[in-house]
């Protein structure tokens with residue numbers, strides 16, 4: 074197989090819509106970061122993080138003969154007046170980013186296949202057994218901050234990642250990971266409401282509100298964390314919002330990152346969402362991962378935390394909801410209104 078010219082790959086990445094691209098040699102990842110994180114229990118019940126550890130650590134198990142990992146990033150930050158108080162994390166307000174980045178990677182691969190017939194590749198956006206931040210770091214796009222997020226120079230941490238493994242070398246692997254710019258700052262560590270940042274960029278998912286609001290969707294959330302659902306019902310941006318390296322965000326122009334109607338709703342409307350409204354507003358967004366009852370459970374907690382007296386009648390109604398998850402959350406929320 075030819076050695077691929079990075080100048081050409083960079084043009085191609087930009088033409089399909091990626092903001093950043095970089096290249097890393099497909100060398101195995103030292104196992105300690107992942108294995109110690111899993112052994113400490115920080116993966117919570119995301120068993121899939123440990124189950125395919127071998128592939129996460131060695132991409133040649135995903136693509137025999139892997140030579141290069143191409144890392145892509147897209148800025149997604151938008152400041153739209155009507156969504157500034159949305160209880161939904163920024164990355165989830167627009168069209169589901171998985172499909173946006175996947176479509177871009179698909180277009181990139183299609184063009185590659187035409188130019189280099191026979192080139193083997195394996196791609197992933199969030200869901201594949203890949204350590205995407207490690208590859209983005211090795212590819213020189215930035216570094217992992219103390220907040221556990223991947224931070225780039227032009228866009229701060231408001232980026233989403235996509236990763237493509239190929240079985241050919243490229244002509245320039247760049248200079249490797251960018252320098253750490255956190256310095257003595259500890260803002261994120263001080264601001265995380267649940268103490269989920271446990272040092273060196275590690276996140277204890279059990280305590281992270283992003284995990285509790287999205288992944289832990291079938292049972293009640295431990296009570297201590299429910300009290301932190303303060304206008305926050307899907308994902309959490311607190312450790313990014315306080316980061317000084319995010320002070321100059323760049324507006325993501327592409328319409329796929331534009332907030333959808335659901336991002337204009339407040340906690341009360343989301344708690345009272347009907348099945349019809351859910352079907353109209355949620356499919357095609359990342360919010361679908363929390364499912365109907367999980368999303369309403371979160372919004373119901375947030376109503377309790379806000380102690381909004383005028384939410385009482387809605388909560389009383391939800392105490393009779395067909396979902397046990399929502400009923401129990403509503404009983405708890407009512408107690409917060411009326412202890």
Ligand code: B12
Nearest residue numbers: 110162199205206217221222223233234274276283308309
């Ligand atoms: C599991 C997971 C979570 C978990 C755990 C978070 C975590 N930080 O581990 C939960 C559910 C909590 C979560 C939350 C979020 N997530 Co998430 N998540 C993932 C996932 C699937 C795997 C991450 C992982 O491997 N963790 C295990 C630890 C051990 O590895 P790590 O995170 O890479 O961190 C270690 C290494 O990077 C190492 N390291 C650092 N630098 C270097 C350099 C080199 C050369 C090497 C070898 C190692 C190394 O040190 C770190 C600490 O040990 C990735 C997608 C993917 N497949 O990679 C998305 C991903 C990390 N998530 C993403 C997003 C957007 C989020 C949220 C911002 C969403 C939100 N707003 O609520 C939050 C952020 C929370 C936070 N503070 O990190 C984006 C990251 C965007 C960014 N700029 O960082 C990703 C990449 C998805 C994507 N494709 O865009 N997530």
Ligand code: SF4
Nearest residue numbers: 265281282309311312
């Ligand atoms: S996403 Fe929220 S809960 Fe998770 S580490 Fe950051 S501030 Fe803490």
Ligand code: SF4
Nearest residue numbers: 218219255258261316
């Ligand atoms: S808030 Fe400070 S310590 Fe945390 S990631 Fe940003 S620069 Fe680093």
